[in-house]
Amino acid sequence: EDQVTQSPEALRLQEGESSSLNCSYTVSGLRGLFWYRQDPGKGPEFLFTLYSAGEEKEKERLKATLTKKESFLHITAPKPEDSATYLCAVLSNFGNEKLTFGTGTRLTIIP
Amino acid sequence: DADVTQTPRNRITKTGKRIMLECSQTKGHDRMYWYRQDPGLGLRLIYYSFDVKDINKGEISDGYSVSRQAQAKFSLSLESAIPNQTALYFCATSDSHGANEKLFFGSGTQLSVL
Numbered sequence: 001e002d003q004v005t006q007s008p009e010a011l012r013l014q015e016g017e018s019s020s021l022n023c024s025y026t027v028s029g030l031r032g033l034f035w036y037r038q039d040p041g042k043g044p045e046f047l048f049t050l051y052s053a054g055e056e057k058e059k060e061r062l063k064a065t066l067t068k069k070e071s072f073l074h075i076t077a078p079k080p081e082d083s084a085t086y087l088c089a090v091l092s093n094f095g096n097e098k099l100t101f102g103t104g105t106r107l108t109i110i111p
Numbered sequence: 112d113a114d115v116t117q118t119p120r121n122r123i124t125k126t127g128k129r130i131m132l133e134c135s136q137t138k139g140h141d142r143m144y145w146y147r148q149d150p151g152l153g154l155r156l157i158y159y160s161f162d163v164k165d166i167n168k169g170e171i172s173d174g175y176s177v178s179r180q181a182q183a184k185f186s187l188s189l190e191s192a193i194p195n196q197t198a199l200y201f202c203a204t205s206d207s208h209g210a211n212e213k214l215f216f217g218s219g220t221q222l223s224v225l
């Protein structure tokens with residue numbers, strides 16, 4: 001069974017204080033690893049897809065990286081508007097093409 | 112206008128009542144999904160549909176049913192609601208022609224079963 005574990009559950013940073021969120025996964029053949037951002041009262045919004053170990057994707061202050069066992073979402077010099085819950089999900093090469101989600105990291109950036 | 116629209120946004124109902132949550136999309140996607148989100152449990156798949164004639168159970172389908180009325184409409188029903196179905200429900204879509212499961216989510220329906 002595919003599993004996704006995200007850590008920490010919550011993270012508070014000062015504005016400008018860089019850090020990383022972790023997503024550890026076990027999957028029988030990784031087809032893709034996904035990062036989503038979820039704001040309160042809204043549905044998740046797609047950020048990145050990573051397909052193979054060593055791959056990196058960037059968007060503004062966010063950079064996602066992937067190894068064979070985990071992914072990191074690095075946030076550089078965050079701003080208060082980066083406050084959100086960040087969700088990680090994996091898609092397996094086997095099974096019925098459904099995403100397995102982690103429980104998320106709730107990120108708060110303090111001005 | 113939102114690409115994926117869920118109605119209602121909030122619903123309070125009583126145990127034993129039948130309710131329906133509706134989802135419509137203007138993205139032209141073939142694939143539609145229903146998820147529920149509970150604190151500490153993450154998003155879990157209830158049902159999904161890859162086209163109008165294709166309906167599949169997800170990991171937590173017991174107590175739920177769905178109907179794909181058209182490519183753009185996918186509704187979720189709770190035949191006899193129970194309190195542990197209190198949750199935030201999301202509809203999502205994806206493009207079957209894409210190489211990945213990039214999902215587009217609606218804004219959610221907060222359901223409370225008393």
